[in-house]
Amino acid sequence: METVAADIDLAALKHNMAVIRGMAPDSRIIAVVKANAYGHGSVECARAMDEFAYGYAVARLEEARELRNAGISKPVVMLGGCAAAGDLDDVAKLDLSVTVHSFEMLEELKAFCRANPGSGLRVWCQVNIGMQRLGFNEDEIVRAMDEIRSFPGFVHPVGMMAHLSCSDEAALREYHLKQLASFNRMSVFAEGALCLANSAGIIYYPDTHTEFVRPGIIQYGISPSSGKTGADFGLRPVMTLRTVVYAVRELRPGDAVGYGASWVADRPTRIAVLGAGYADGYPRSMPNGSPVYLNGTVVHTVGHVCMDMMFVDIGADLRVVPGDSAELWGPHIPVEKVAELIGTIPYELVTRPTKRVRYRYLPA
Numbered sequence: 064m065e066t067v068a069a070d071i072d073l074a075a076l077k078h079n080m081a082v083i084r085g086m087a088p089d090s091r092i093i094a095v096v097k098a099n100a101y102g103h104g105s106v107e108c109a110r111a112m113d114e115f116a117y118g119y120a121v122a123r124l125e126e127a128r129e130l131r132n133a134g135i136s137k138p139v140v141m142l143g144g145c146a147a148a149g150d151l152d153d154v155a156k157l158d159l160s161v162t163v164h165s166f167e168m169l170e171e172l173k174a175f176c177r178a179n180p181g182s183g184l185r186v187w188c189q190v191n192i193g194m195q196r197l198g199f200n201e202d203e204i205v206r207a208m209d210e211i212r213s214f215p216g217f218v219h220p221v222g223m224m225a226h227l228s229c230s231d232e233a234a235l236r237e238y239h240l241k242q243l244a245s246f247n248r249m250s251v252f253a254e255g256a257l258c259l260a261n262s263a264g265i266i267y268y269p270d271t272h273t274e275f276v277r278p279g280i281i282q283y284g285i286s287p288s289s290g291k292t293g294a295d296f297g298l299r300p301v302m303t304l305r306t307v308v309y310a311v312r313e314l315r316p317g318d319a320v321g322y323g324a325s326w327v328a329d330r331p332t333r334i335a336v337l338g339a340g341y342a343d344g345y346p347r348s349m350p351n352g353s354p355v356y357l358n359g360t361v362v363h364t365v366g367h368v369c370m371d372m373m374f375v376d377i378g379a380d381l382r383v384v385p386g387d388s389a390e391l392w393g394p395h396i397p398v399e400k401v402a403e404l405i406g407t408i409p410y411e412l413v414t415r416p417t418k419r420v421r422y423r424y425l426p427a
């Protein structure tokens with residue numbers, strides 16, 4: 064039996080992809096599978112998404128290599144561009160698309176194309192529309208596009224891509240609209256396709272649905288905006304993080320639980336000791352009272368999360384025996400709610416499960 068398992072529901076993933084297609088019916092989907100498909104397993108998820116995805120997007124060369132090694136042959140775009148000029152060899156060999164986002168990178172690309180005539184790198188031009196991460200600014204776009212067009216070796220069409228930074232937050236609507244206006248002005252100079260919307264753009268702003276959209280978090284059934292869960296958008300959670308009960312203990316009033324004795328029983332009760340800890344990816348910062356689903360009901364954590372174990376108060380009546388399965392997040396405990404309790408976003412939690420967590424894929 065696995066002590067900690069991440070069950071990945073590929074049927075839920077397909078359901079979510081169908082929902083996304085319904086939200087952006089006129090766009091093609093570049094499925095974002097960076098960071099091991101947000102912790103869900105990039106190869107398995109990419110395969111399950113196959114009928115919906117035009118291609119895939121990753122952040123790092125190694126992530127792209129993993130897809131190619133698994134025999135995935137659809138377009139793969141590296142969102143982050145290339146960290147080192149030396150990476151371009153691999154980009155060409157693996158038949159990846161890159162995003163060019165600076166004049167320095169353009170120089171690297173040119174040098175590569177001169178040294179490898181006909182290598183035919185596929186290039187997306189990335190533009191900065193107000194996040195200051197990567198991309199050409201508005202006053203650079205004409206020169207950048209001129210340079211992109213001016214040398215051989217690129218396979219056309221060259222597309223234009225930008226990233227929205229405020230589309231998840233209603234209060235930031237005005238800034239979002241500024242970003243959209245900036246993209247629309249720059250897109251006049253684009254060659255090829257446009258690609259703009261992330262998950263929140265797909266949900267909230269149909270006017271960001273260009274030829275391509277790049278959903279990430281909603282594919283995995285998770286809300287991109289705070290205060291909501293995936294279910295609010297008809298999505299189903301893909302990951303269930305589970306562990307097992309190691310032991311059940313009776314406590315008397317005054318008994319203190321865990322490191323630092325940070326929780327003390329104020330009544331006779333029982334606790335279950337669970338076999339997951341922060342070294343599995345369940346955050347140590349989870350406060351007393353965090354929800355865990357156990358034997359048909361929601362119970363709450365007590366004491367600090369340990370490296371390999373944690374505690375829940377199960378009261379006097381709940382039937383619990385060692386070996387019972389507990390859900391740390393999943394269909395009964397939305398990961399959005401867990402994240403909110405420690406002031407982070409669900410993106411950070413699902414990318415946390417560590418090497419010793421066993422992944423189990425439930426067939427689509």
Ligand SMILES: *Cc1c(COP(=O)(O)O)cnc(C)c1O
Binds near residue numbers: 226279
């Ligand atoms: C991560 C990422 C996405 C996907 O974002 P979500 O909020 O998960 O939909 C899209 N585009 C870029 C450039 C990204 O880095």
